[in-house]
Amino acid sequence: LTNCTGLFFRHIMTAPAAKPFTVLVEGNIGSGKTTFLEHFQQFEDITLLTEPVEEWRNLNGWNLLDLMYKDPAKWAMTFQAYVSLTMLEMHRRTTKTPVKLMERSIFSARYCFVEHMKRSGTLHPAQYSVLNEWFDFIDNEVPVDADLIVYLKTTPSIVYERIKKRARSEEQCVPLSYIVELHKLHEDWLINRTHAECPAPVLVIDADLDLSQITEEYKKSEHQILRKAV
Ligand code: TTP
Numbered sequence: 402l403t404n405c406t407g408l409f410f411r412h413i414m415t416a417p418a419a420k421p422f423t424v425l426v427e428g429n430i431g432s433g434k435t436t437f438l439e440h441f442q443q444f445e446d447i448t449l450l451t452e453p454v455e456e457w458r459n460l461n462g463w464n465l466l467d468l469m470y471k472d473p474a475k476w477a478m479t480f481q482a483y484v485s486l487t488m489l490e491m492h493r494r495t496t497k498t499p500v501k502l503m504e505r506s507i508f509s510a511r512y513c514f515v516e517h518m519k520r521s522g523t524l525h526p527a528q529y530s531v532l533n534e535w536f537d538f539i540d541n542e543v544p545v546d547a548d549l550i551v552y553l554k555t556t557p558s559i560v561y562e563r564i565k566k567r568a569r570s571e572e573q574c575v576p577l578s579y580i581v582e583l584h585k586l587h588e589d590w591l592i593n594r595t596h597a598e599c600p601a602p603v604l605v606i607d608a609d610l611d612l613s614q615i616t617e618e619y620k621k622s623e624h625q626i627l628r629k630a631v
């Protein structure tokens with residue numbers, strides 16, 4: 402018996418930690434991804450990885466987001482390379498909790514933003530090809546877990562107004578047409594499924610509501626995210 406107990410303890414000490422239930426929170430710029438994640442602060446046993454954009458605004462003092470918006474032809478490639486790295490780092494981060502919520506993913510960087518930059522000519526086809534090779538390599542060689550995607554679905558004109566109101570300095574030049582294009586790319590990826598890869602089931606949330614009403618909408622997703630009756 403002592404032998405068995407010893408073996409059992411050795412097993413639980415060396416067994417790999419269980420993977421967390423991983424939720425990717427997606428949606429247009431200004432759709433409320435950060436607010437959605439903050440709603441889950443009230444629960445224990447959940448790790449929140451919010452606002453990767455803050456890293457893009459300060460890499461050794463350099464604001465890559467600002468450089469990209471001011472001179473996309475020169476900086477889009479650098480910016481998207483760094484976005485991919487920060488997203489990959491978030492995907493690979495281990496947690497001590499059974500649930501992990503992430504704002505965005507390497508997938509939306511690829512299927513929405515880089516795709517748009519290719520179509521609009523912001524990225525040279527050669528630059529796009531390099532990013533694409535990286536994405537394919539990561540896809541094939543690096544485990545990226547996703548169990549659920551929460552899609553905060555919005556109307557472009559509504560998020561456009563929110564972006565103006567929020568007034569993140571880098572985004573002042575963003576036109577409505579860009580928000581419309583990004584909306585279509587999110588819909589193609591998550592609803593119309595025109596890309597081969599949608600890595601997890603998609604839960605769609607109406608994120609047009611304003612802050613005073615959105616909590617009720619967010620609550621509807623709690624049981625799927627926490628995976629218990631709430
Ligand atoms: P989002 O990742 O959409 O983050 P957000 O904080 O604006 O969203 P929410 O209000 O829902 O919390 O965009 C952050 C900025 O980064 C935005 O200006 C768009 C830009 N961006 C890119 O240019 N390329 C990318 O690949 C990503 C992911 C974002």
Ligand code: MG
Nearest residue numbers: 434435452504
């Ligand atoms: Mg945010």
